[in-house]
Amino acid sequence: MTATSVLVPSSAGHARTRARLAVSAAAGGGVLSEAQLAAWLRDRRAAQPQRVERVPFAALRGWDFDAAGGDLRHSSGRFFSVHGLRVRSDFGPVAAWDQPIIRQPEVGILGIALRYFDGVPHLLMQAKAEPGNINGVQLSPTVQATKSNYTRVHGGSAVPYLEHFRRAAPGSVVADVLQSEQGSWFLHKRNRNMIVEVGPEVVAEEDFAWLTLGQVNALLRQDDMINMDARTVLSCLPDWRQGEATGDALHSDADIRSWITDRRAVHEVSAEPIGLARTEGWHRDEKAVAREDGRHFSVVAVDVSSGRREVPAWSQPLIEPHGTGIAALFVRRAGGVPHVLLRARAEAGFLTTVELGPTVQCVPENYAHLPAGSLPPYLSEALERRAKARYDVLLSEEGGRFLHARSHYMIIEVEDEVPLVSDEFRWVSTPQVDELLRYSHHLNVQARTLITALRTL
Secondary structure, three states: OOOOOOOOOOHHHHHHHHHHHHHHHHOOOOOOOHHHHHHHHHHHHHHOOEEEEEEOHHHOOOEEEOOOOOOEEEOOOOOOEEEEEEEEEOOOOOOEEEEEEEEOOOOEEEEEEEEEEOOEEEEEEEEEEOOOOOOOEEEEOOEEEOHHHHOOOOOOOOOOOOHHHHOOOOOOEEEEEEEEOOOOOEEOOEEEEEEEEOOOOOOOOOOEEEEEHHHHHHHHOOOOOEOHHHHHHHOOOOOOOHHHOOOOOOOOHHHHHHHHHHHHHHOOEEEEEEOHHHOOOEEEOOOEEEEOOOOOEEEEEEEEEEOOOOOOEEEEEEEEEOOOEEEEEEEEEEOOEEEEEEEEEEOOOOOOOEEEEOOEEEOHHHHOOOOOOOOOOOHHHHHHHHHHOOEEEEEEOOOOOEOOOEEEEEEEEOOOOOOOOOOOEEEEEHHHHHHHOOOOOOEOHHHHHHHHHHOOO
């Protein structure tokens, strides 16, 4: 197959881009047939054995707790660190708490290369093992690298394809936006989410494959197959289904922007960095930093060996959640236009205090000890309607920082009798969501995953 077409980034070419993406989304096979794709995935899993062993903190190579406040840092001063955070918030049932949190001020690159084969867009996906993945290899973006990784602080090998994103050719950028990650576990973490068109000189190396959007979408309907970083980049693609909207949104674009601004102005969240040793309600032993009541999550240490990474062996801390998350998105049509029910969420690690999350986002076990009425709104409705969910897939969170972190992602179609319980919620049309995704810090990472999933239906 040959590369024949070019994306036109101007507004005049936007409709053409959507039309071509729709063709790719409808394609069951492309450069690789379905049988070839399945064989490639089997080969990559066999070729990327990875050993991940829980170890005491004392066995971490290059990491230590600092003497001043007890924060866990790398000796280079790079990569990331684990701090203590003291939070006061008017969002949710608990008004104040202490917790560990990951601080990683570097802006990493998450990038997917796009190339045309016989006029059909294909995405260059990477089979990548992460230490926190429950199943080893998952499909990641073409490039998934922190600044410390791609500047080779660890002394390892170069990141393949990086030059196409750090020095993107004029007119080749399809999407380029800074987006957050989990605001409950990261302090002000951002990554550069990019989609860049490349030419026929870019070929797939051994751990990479050119897939149609249809093939990627099919894999998104399988548990633990497409990693979190790939899902957030995929959400940056123009919505090729937008032509389905044939009426007016429930709220004007100006009203949606005003609502977001109002929520950011109304909510008050104070997040004060403190030493990890000062976090009240937490204790540290030789193998974990954990809450005294055993809830929420722990910070643990692992030793890793892998023959397919920039360095063959390393050790690092990981956050290990206690419980499986639920992220549910209610969807319905209003006036012929698909809408999703989003919640304005205030999380301690967000730069902007508030981002839009799914209808429901929680780990139910974390509410078991709280008074009646403390459960998140719509959780009961989501669980009651789950049997009829249009999408219900168990997906992994960031495998490079979290150990076996997984959430049930659900898309549930509802009728318009579902009432709004507070000003925290709004029905937002999918064209409005598409516009919000062009800008930073509007939809959180869980909502971006669900929008990516919604486009597969």
